[in-house]
Amino acid sequence: MPGVSGRFSTVVKAKISKLLDRAEDPAETLDYSYQKQLESLQNVKKGIADVVTAKKRLQMQSSKLEQSVVKLDTQARQALSQGNEELARVALERKNVAQTELQGLDSQVSELEAQQQKLIDSQQKLTTKIEAFRTKKEVIKAQYSAAEAQVRISEAATGVGEEMADVGLAMQRAVDKTEQMKARADAVGELEASGAFEDLTQLGEGGDDDIDRQLKELSSTATVDDELAKMKAEIGSGAAPAESKQLEEGQA
Incomplete structure (x- = not known):
């Protein structure tokens, strides 16, 4: 039975695909795709904003550390000038820790700047792609609308459409009834003449x-x-x- 179940599944999928194809509106599909691309672009912009925010926060911490390094260096010099070598040593140790942290922050800021630039490049490429898609989308929608209108006009002119088919059937019924009435009138006339x-x-x-x-x-x-x-x-x-x-x- 695996073969039968596989064939049944294929037939069901084919039927569903055909129904979906009938229900699908190309204009709506294109607009939906365009909206999704705009959402992607907004996510990229949000990512850039987050990166910039994180970079600014690290830059603020880096600025504070730079001030702390200058301050500790000054304190170490003052302590040493006053003959307090132990205090000067402590100040220099703290200065070295601050410098190490400062180097780490600078490295993170550089990474964030590189990531920010990549996101900006991606945003520009995506913007160009979306703009091209929007232009093509409008062209396709216009072509589809024109083709749909042409089909409707042709169906109306040739009587191929469902509505015109109904009109044709109604007209045929009217012709049949007319012919039947004419035959009855002729029969009555013949009986009257006889x-x-x-x-x-x-x-x-x-x-x-x-x-x-x-x-x-x-x-x-x-x-x-x-x-x-x-x-x-x-x-x-x-x-x-x-x-x-x-x-x-x-x-x-």
Whole structure:
């Protein structure tokens, strides 16, 4: 299973990387990087200030030791001039200790000055680098904004974008409904031309449909046929002359 777990981890990382790439805004990333560089520059300046402060403190101690060396030398001379050799010796011993401390302080001050100069050089280089990065950053942001605007314009013009795709779908639905309505209108017109609506109207008014009318016609025809047969039978039996005479009288 190690191979499967490794592949799964790779797939997950790839998916996360893709999501992060979509969410990443180059302008925000560049601004963030520039801000971090400015913070680094501020840290360098703070380091320089700390070094200068420490150097000034050592220089103050060095100045006090120098004064102490001069004072002890004077005291040793005075004691020796007064014949107090032991006191002069003590003063000279203290003078030597102060001189040793003074040399150590001078060495530390020199080291701090060298460190200060290195920090100043680093600050200048970092300032130049940050300024160059700021200029390039603004150029890249401008190019990205222009490219993004061009993409939006192209998508709007060609209908590739998501919003334009939705508009295209809505338009297609409208066209489909229009075509459906036109087909329905044509069908209604065709039915109207064929007289289907007139038959329906007659059905509504008379209450009879085609079958009812046909049945009535058959019934009427049968009645007429029966009467005709009856008349023929009567004429054949001799009743016709009387009826004929009555018919003629009636016509007169």
